[in-house]
Amino acid sequence: MKTRRIPAGFVPEGLPWVAPSVTVLLALSIYPLIFAVKLALTGAGGAPTFANFTRLAHDRVFGAAAAQTILFTLGALAFEFGVGLALALLIDSLARARSIFRAAILVPMLLPPVVAAVCWRLIYNPQFGVLNGTLRRIGIHTSLTWTNGESSALASVIGVDIWEWTPFIFLLLSAGLQAIPQEPLEAARIDGASAWQTFRDVTLPLLKPAMVLAVLLRAMDLVRIFDQIFILTQGGPGTATETVSLYIYRTAFRFSNFGYAAAMSFVLLIATMLFSRGVMKAMRAR
Amino acid sequence: MxxxxxxxxxxxxxxxxxxxxxxxxxxxxxxxxxxxxxxxxxxxxxxFAHYAEAFGGGSFAIYFLNSVALAAMSTLAALLIGVPAAYGLARFEWPRRWDQRVGDWILSTRMLPPIVTIVPLFLMLRGVGLINSLAGLAIVYTGFNLPFVVWMMRGFFEEVPREMEEAAMLDGESRSGALVRIVLPLVKPGLAATAVFCLVFAWNEFLFALILTQTQAAMTLPVGIASRVTQYEIQWGAMSAAGVVAMLPVLVFASAAQKYLVRGLSLGAVKG
Incomplete structure (x- = not known):
């Protein structure tokens, strides 16, 4: 690209246009980040310490929360991707009413997350919830208590996330499918390729960038999951649905241990950065 | 079949x-x-008794107005600060690909998990007495929407041919005059979509609001609903009515901006 030397005292013409935004973001994103480092590295007496990070390594609750966050992320992601891809292909193959189906399927994702979670509180309630009621009505008597049961809570919360965010994968993959040019598909058909061969050798490779972006964006969001779990279970019963975000929240705002909360949040930050680098690359490629 | x-x-x-x-x-x-x-x-x-109960004199009316004010303030502020930056990155000559580096950096701030910055932001805002105030939350939301505005609008500005403003500037228009009178009208749909996404984000946001607004007077609609859910005795009717009212504007706005959903949502517009 340009390798011209920058003359001394040169001020880019665009600088005053960009400066206010950069200033605001420095104050609201970068300064808090530095503040968090300081919090995490400062002991009770104000002396510098690594105690918050060493404590992290021995904290069983944090370990459990991290394991549950990973389980949550992988479980939800696998289902959302599989169902989202199948739905995108299905709707794309329809001859009519595509946009109506598409709009309806997108609804769960657009709801305020709090409202989506409230819907499922009404559905899951073991005493009077509509889910058990409907199951009973069609002859299935279940004693499942969904989000209230120690063993079923995590799966139930994952279920809500699948309902809410499969539409996101669906949306990005639908757009990806629509952007695929017709010529290679037709060429494959003329060459006598079967539907499956066309899908595997033409559609899938062309859809790959959209798939990568969708999965990375979703993964980035899943590792920080908070809203739905907060409304549905508050991390319970016990710690059955506690995730890293919820544990950080409790540590900071219930137990007022800001330093330890800050230290934990860096683990989450590193996990996010693993995905965000990929997201940036995928976005620039588009 | x-x-x-x-x-x-x-x-x-x-x-x-x-x-x-x-x-x-x-x-x-x-x-x-x-x-x-x-x-x-x-x-x-x-x-309709539950709607009357929740909003007629009930505290949900306050939360509703708080949410409206907050969404409007933070969207307006993010646009005022972010649109010039987007234009600056899209249009001017930058040495050493600064435009790309600054653009990437701005986008990367959007990807910070809110829970990482919330602890320091809470302490900072408490230090200046902006906890439990709409102003404090509006500042935080502005910072959150800003990278989104810059990234979206930059894309729209790049689609406008440069000759449009250059012609206007030859006719004696200033740079900012050309932006306001020539370029902005051309990207109006994109600008509207960007505004819609900012509004929806502020309207739906939960975590920042939960931590930064704890009093009745400052609560937003999602926090108000959540505070009912976690109470011992839940008034399902009023809470559901509030939930319906909270979701309606989002569905209306989102269908208005449907054309831009993919572009906006790949930046995580609806959820932080």
Whole structure:
């Protein structure tokens, strides 16, 4: 690209246009980040310490929360991707009413997350919830208590996330499918390729960038999951649905241990950065 | 085979909409019908009592107005600060690809998990007395929407041919005059979509609001709803009514901006 030397005292013409935004973001994103480092590295007496990070390594609750966050992320992601891809292909193959189906399927994702979670509180309630009621009505008597049961809570919360965010994968993959040019598909058909061969050798490779972006964006969001779990279970019963975000929240705002909360949040930050680098690359490629 | 596809698609739509439909019915049912067995999907006695209870003089009216004010303030501020930056990155000559580096850095701030910055932001705002105030939350939301505005608008500006402003500037228009009178009208749909996404983000946001607004007077609608859910005795009717009111504007706005959904949502516009 340009390798011209920058003359001394040169001020880019665009600088005053960009400066206010950069200033605001420095104050609201970068300064808090530095503040968090300081919090995490400062002991009770104000002396510098690594105690918050060493404590992290021995904290069983944090370990459990991290394991549950990973389980949550992988479980939800696998289902959302599989169902989202199948739905995108299905709707794309329809001859009519595509946009109506598409709009309806997108609804769960657009709801305020709090409202989506409230819907499922009404559905899951073991005493009077509509889910058990409907199951009973069609002859299935279940004693499942969904989000209230120690063993079923995590799966139930994952279920809500699948309902809410499969539409996101669906949306990005639908757009990806629509952007695929017709010529290679037709060429494959003329060459006598079967539907499956066309899908595997033409559609899938062309859809790959959209798939990568969708999965990375979703993964980035899943590792920080908070809203739905907060409304549905508050991390319970016990710690059955506690995730890293919820544990950080409790540590900071219930137990007022800001330093330890800050230290934990860096683990989450590193996990996010693993995905965000990929997201940036995928976005620039588009 | 064809009919089967439509059947499968209809089942997907049913699963997507049934929980929302159920929420609406609960908000309209008398208390005795809400949790009747067998569940009443249709043909129940409808009443608007819960809406009156929640919003007529009830505290949800305050939360609602708070949410409206907050969404409007933070969107306006993010646009005022972010649009010039987007234009600056899209149009000017930058040495050493600064435009790309600054653009990437701005986008990367959007990807910070809110829970990482919330602890320091809480302490900072508490230090200056902006906890439990709409102003404090508006500042935080502005910072959150800003990278989104810059990234979206930059894309729209790059689609406008440079000759448009250059011609206007030859006619004696200043740079900012050309932006306001020539370029902005051309990107109006994109600008509107960007504003819609900012509004929706501020309207839906929960975590920052939960931590930064703890008093009745400053609570937003999602926090107000959540505070009802976690109480010992839940008033399902009023809460569902508030939920329906919270979701309606989002659905209306989102369908208005449908053309731009993919572009906006790949930046995580709806959820932080």
């Amino acid at each position: 064809k009919a089967l596809r439509y059947l499968a698609a209809s089942v997907a739509v049913l699963i997507a909409l049934a929980p929302v439909y159920w929420l609406i019915t609960i908000s309209l049912k008398r208390e005795v019908d809400q949790f009747a067995y067998p569940p009443q999907w249709i043909g129940f006695h409808a009443t």
